[in-house]
Amino acid sequence: MNKFLLLIFALVITTSLNAQNFFLIKDFPEEKKYEEVAGDVYDDNMISFTPDAYPAYPKGKAGIKKHVLKKFKYPKAAQSKKITGKVIVQFYVGADGYVKDVVVARKVHPLLDEEAVRIIKSMERWRPGYHNEEPINVKYFQSISFGK
Numbered sequence: 001m002n003k004f005l006l007l008i009f010a011l012v013i014t015t016s017l018n019a020q021n022f023f024l025i026k027d028f029p030e031e032k033k034y035e036e037v038a039g040d041v042y043d044d045n046m047i048s049f050t051p052d053a054y055p056a057y058p059k060g061k062a063g064i065k066k067h068v069l070k071k072f073k074y075p076k077a078a079q080s081k082k083i084t085g086k087v088i089v090q091f092y093v094g095a096d097g098y099v100k101d102v103v104v105a106r107k108v109h110p111l112l113d114e115e116a117v118r119i120i121k122s123m124e125r126w127r128p129g130y131h132n133e134e135p136i137n138v139k140y141f142q143s144i145s146f147g148k
Contacts (some may be wrong), residue, residue, distance in 0.1 A: 035060025039138040042120035051131040084147030087116035
């Protein structure tokens with residue numbers, strides 16, 4: 001009976017590891033050149049710590065900048081009213097690698113704030129960060145400047 005349980009346990013562990021490796025290979029291909037981007041990580045007591053691996057975005061910070069520039073659309077109503085400023089957006093990269101909980105941390109004007117949130121929400125999936133071999137949520141801030 002003990003040998004049978006040991007065999008089942010080994011089979012479950014092997015299947016789990018193979019499924020995890022398949023998930024990583026399938027969803028985060030090497031040709032995208034994911035690079036870690038440091039963010040803020042807190043435990044349940046809101047104490048900051050350094051994870052084993054930060055989330056990674058294709059081409060890292062340069063990839064984020066490229067994404068913002070590619071998706072950037074200055075609202076015409078804001079342009080005509082000469083509304084300018086730097087919006088700061090807070091968001092999390094979840095344990096599943098998707099951007100979530102996107103909010104404006106520093107508002108400028110509703111037109112600009114809405115555009116900044118749209119840009120961040122349109123980011124492609126990140127490779128999640130890890131701590132103690134578990135995927136974690138990581139908080140980020142991204143500034144987006146309009147007209148300056």
